[in-house]
Amino acid sequence: MGTIDADAHVIETVQTWSHLEAHERRFTPQLMTQSFGADLLSNEGTAVRDFWVIEGRAHGKDRNVGTNTPQESREMLSVEARLAHMDKLGIETQVLYPTLFLRPIVQETAREHALCKSYNRWMGDLWRQGKDRLRWVAKPPLRLLEKTPDAVRSELEWAKNNGACGIFMRGLECERTLGQPYFYPLWQMAGDLDLPVCVHSANGSFLHHDFFADDTSFTKFKLAVVGAFHTLLEKEIPKKFPKVRWGFVEVSAQWVPYVLNDLADRYRRQDRTFPGDALAANNMWVACENTDDLPYVLSYAGEDSLMIGTDYGHHDPSSELNAIHLLRNDQRITPAAVEKILDANPRKFYGLG
Numbered sequence: 001m002g003t004i005d006a007d008a009h010v011i012e013t014v015q016t017w018s019h020l021e022a023h024e025r026r027f028t029p030q031l032m033t034q035s036f037g038a039d040l041l042s043n044e045g046t047a048v049r050d051f052w053v054i055e056g057r058a059h060g061k062d063r064n065v066g067t068n069t070p071q072e073s074r075e076m077l078s079v080e081a082r083l084a085h086m087d088k089l090g091i092e093t094q095v096l097y098p099t100l101f102l103r104p105i106v107q108e109t110a111r112e113h114a115l116c117k118s119y120n121r122w123m124g125d126l127w128r129q130g131k132d133r134l135r136w137v138a139k140p141p142l143r144l145l146e147k148t149p150d151a152v153r154s155e156l157e158w159a160k161n162n163g164a165c166g167i168f169m170r171g172l173e174c175e176r177t178l179g180q181p182y183f184y185p186l187w188q189m190a191g192d193l194d195l196p197v198c199v200h201s202a203n204g205s206f207l208h209h210d211f212f213a214d215d216t217s218f219t220k221f222k223l224a225v226v227g228a229f230h231t232l233l234e235k236e237i238p239k240k241f242p243k244v245r246w247g248f249v250e251v252s253a254q255w256v257p258y259v260l261n262d263l264a265d266r267y268r269r270q271d272r273t274f275p276g277d278a279l280a281a282n283n284m285w286v287a288c289e290n291t292d293d294l295p296y297v298l299s300y301a302g303e304d305s306l307m308i309g310t311d312y313g314h315h316d317p318s319s320e321l322n323a324i325h326l327l328r329n330d331q332r333i334t335p336a337a338v339e340k341i342l343d344a345n346p347r348k349f350y351g352l353g
Contacts, residue, residue, distance in 0.1 A: 002339075003324055004346040005086075006287050007200070007249045007309025008094040010126070011065060011075045012052075012119070019121035024114035029054045031061070043315045054105050054115075064099065066315035074313035079129040086133065090324050094312065095165060095350055096123065096136040097249070102170070102202040102221065104209050113141040113151070120159050127163025135350065137166035137198045140186065142174050149185045153193075160193055165350040166247070167195050170202035171224025179231035184240075191243030196285075196349055199228050201250035201318065217316060222251045229284075230259050234266065238282035246284045247349055250311060250318045253288035257300040279305035285349040288341065289318060290326045294333050303337045307346035 017028050030053040034040075039047040040060050044067060048060040065074065073082040086094060098119065106112045116139045123136040138159035144151045156167065167190055169178065176182055178199070190197050201221045203209045212220045229248050232238060238246060260278050267274035275281040279301050288297060288306045298306070308327055311319040320326065327338055346352070 002343045003090055003092050004307070004343060004350070004352065005089075005091045005094040005310050005312065005324065006247075006307040006346040006350070007318075008096055008312035009074070009099050009314050010096050010123070011062070011313055012098065012100045013075050013077070015076075016122045017115070017118050019118040020114055024118075027111045027114045029115070032058065052100060052105075055107060055111070057105070059100060059103065059105060061100075064102075064314050064316055066311075066313055066319055066321070068315075068321055069313050076126050079126060079134070083130060083133060089310070089321065090328075091310075093133050093135060093352065095309075095346070096126070096134060097168065097198075097200050098139060099313070101139055101168065102200070104204050104206045107143075107206070109141075109143040112143050116141045117155065120155065120162075120164070123164070124159070124162030132163070135163055135165040135352065137168040137200075138164040138195070139168050142183075142186070142204075145182060145185055149189075152186065153189050156189055156193055156195060160195055164195065165352060166198040169197055169199045169228075170204040171199060171221065171226075171228045172203055172205035172208055175205050175207060177231050178228045179235040179237055187237065187241040187244055191241050194243075194351055196245035196247055196351065198247045198249055199225050201225055225249075225251045226255050226259060229286075230263065233263050233278065233282060238284070242283070244283060245349055245351075246282070247287070247307075248284070249287040249309065251287075252292050252318070253286045253297045253301060253306060254292045256286055256297055260300055277302055285345060290320055290323055290330070294330065294337075298333065298337060303340050304345060304348075306341045307349060308341050 020028055032051045032053050034049050042048050042063050048063050050061040051058040052061055070081060072078040073085050106115060119139050126134050127136060138156055140152050140156060203221050203224045209220055225248055264274040285305050285307055287309050308323055310321050310323045
């Protein structure tokens with residue numbers, strides 16, 4: 001089929017934490033069911049009943065779930081069912097992102113390490129069952145970067161050997177922007193291991209996330225990623241780490257012309273030269289959406305830097321289960337551009353054979 005879904009999801013279950021080692025079991029997230037009180041509504045408008053409780057904070061388990069996908073598929077209760085649904089959607093390979101980790105959930109270093117390891121091993125199991133059609137991005141234990149970076153490298157090496165094709169990052173991490181030197185060791189690892197940095201619509205800052213608690217995901221999650229793109233280019237981080245591939249996922253691509261125009265003006269005012277092919281020159285890819293003005297976006301991004309995902313398993317403004325079919329029938333762009341977005345571009349970004 002030659003089609004790669006560049007952004008699909010898994011919904012974590014109790015099985016996700018089954019890989020915690022004996023001395024880590026105290027970190028097992030609690031799964032609580034609400035029986036009284038005001039309802040938290042899901043994105044589909046139904047009451048959320050189940051909550052993960054981690055470090056005393058409650059996170060709705062099924063708040064962003066698309067019921068147009070079967071539970072056995074979105075929760076990976078049956079890998080065979082997931083693959084069969086992919087066949088119906090015309091998808092050869094899905095790249096899987098987490099759900100729980102899209103928000104800040106943990107501050108304790110040892111707990112973060114334990115949960116990341118268990119999640120990654122769960123995903124490794126799914127990859128093996130999926131016959132290489134279910135690839136995934138690894139969740140690194142970022143709080144170890146400063147004191148024990150070798151533990152982070154070891155985790156990423158394990159992940160790559162078990163089906164991971166990227167490193168999961170949020171627009172803000174550890175109360176820091178992605179342009180800060182704190183993350184330089186991680187960027188070095190990404191280049192050495194040939195694992196792209198996948199900045200997904202998400203937020204790892206408790207301060208920023210909670211400040212915008214009553215706002216939509218656009219403010220909490222998406223703008224954080226757009227800001228990360230701007231920061232990385234403004235600080236010329238890709239030039240410092242030329243082997244790294246950078247991806248920006250589930251934030252559409254409509255913003256790309258605006259941000260590139262802003263950066264070009266800033267460079268000009270500082271007597272610096274901003275490349276006309278900024279994404280290609282900096283090893284950057286962006287996941288577009290069917291609602292984007294693709295001819296306009298392509299005029300700035302180029303045909304070799306866009307990909308597309310379904311957001312499988314979720315229900316939010318970025319979700320489009322039929323994204324692949326819609327793009328194949330999009331008359332606004334050439335068939336050659338369509339094929340690049342569906343196959344060649346994500347294949348190169350994620351390093352898929």
